[in-house]
Amino acid sequence: MCEFEEKVKKNLLACGVSPDGSQKIGLAVSGGADSVSLLLALSSFLSSLYVITVNHNIRPALESDGDARFVSELCQKLEKENGKKINCTIIELPRGSVEAEAQKRGRGTEDAARSLRYEAFEKFISQNQLDALCLAHNRNDQLETILMRFLQGASFDSAGGIRARRGPYVRPLLNIARTEIESYLTGLGITWRTDKTNFETDYLRNKIRLKLLPFLDENFEGWQTAALKGAEKNAEDSEFIQSCLEAFKILQNADGSVELPLDDFINAPEAVKYRLLLEACNRAGESERIPHQFLKDVILCQAASFSKRFGSIEIRRKNNQLFIKKYSESNTDLVFSDIIEESGTFEFPFGNLLVFNYKEKNGKACVSVQAGENSLAENIPLPFFVRSFRPGDTILSADGSEKKVSDIYSDWHVPPEKRSLLPVIQMLDENPQSIKAILGGFLGYKDWIVKL
Structure with missing residues (x-):
């Protein structure tokens, strides 16, 4: 057994998985260098292995079918040459299913493919009664994830990066660099498949991999x-704070709503309050992202009785209890509008709108407008109109042409139920009154701001 294989075995043990044959272990293999190296390493010391490869059918058939065939043939080769039992299962998603899922989720193709892939993993684990399913995320993936979550303003929990183990999923390559993986394969004379989309910069992860990482490596020694x-420190702190939630009573009601004792909530540390609210929202049935600013507004509110809402989630404070409930409703219930004439903080269904930095510019009173922590439009003339999206809305593009706001939301993959939450800023000192900004950053989308 070589050094690389010894390292993989050691990492497997560190994840709580025994390589002595007493547990049933599976592996997801795409055909890329990472998963192929893990397949070879695991087969060097395991007597049996359950392999799954998922054909998403989102690339040309010659490529995606070729990947699946490559994995199957490699498993057969290893089984024949090494006398190991390798059970290979190919899951083929119907062509168009990923695109349909992306449309349903409003999150893009990459997210939809991941969701369907993990659905297949869950069934595979259950059908084969696996104790663990190995995934081939490596050290480079970890660095990309850390940078990506930082740039997206992710929560403290997410800032810990990829976990070596989460439930049945284990990652024995997480501390191994891509260069070491490729050296191992090259030394064995083993080839691998390359996904051409890895070299496209349409996705944030690819931009980080192809542009940001090389820049950091060249200019900031030791940054990795x-x-x-x-x-690692964030993950340890997050794990401790998460463990503190066990001391709090979260009551699930028959109608799906959740209750928290108000006194316990008020006396909890700030970091625990945030996680309590997030956990309560999740238990109430909300699986979509909830902005940090919305939860922060709930924590900071001192009113004896209040009701705050984001999308379909409502958090009420009444009778010494916090009530969290998810509602099913149409977008028409989320229509809002208001004329802003001065600086201050203004409450809307999406959270608070902060208007500040009052100054004179070109003879006009101008302000900065902020929604959450990640959306900011500057030099907006007072007064202005803030409202929800309306069918037929248009806004200027960089080239001076008009673009439909609905098309922008489609490009951003904003699901229909969230579109009415993104505030639109409309000028009142123009004729006709044009839209100057769409603030989407507080929900993890982009901001569209017309330069004034």
């Missing part, structure tokens, strides 16, 4: 170690 250590 610092980033990994920081993420």
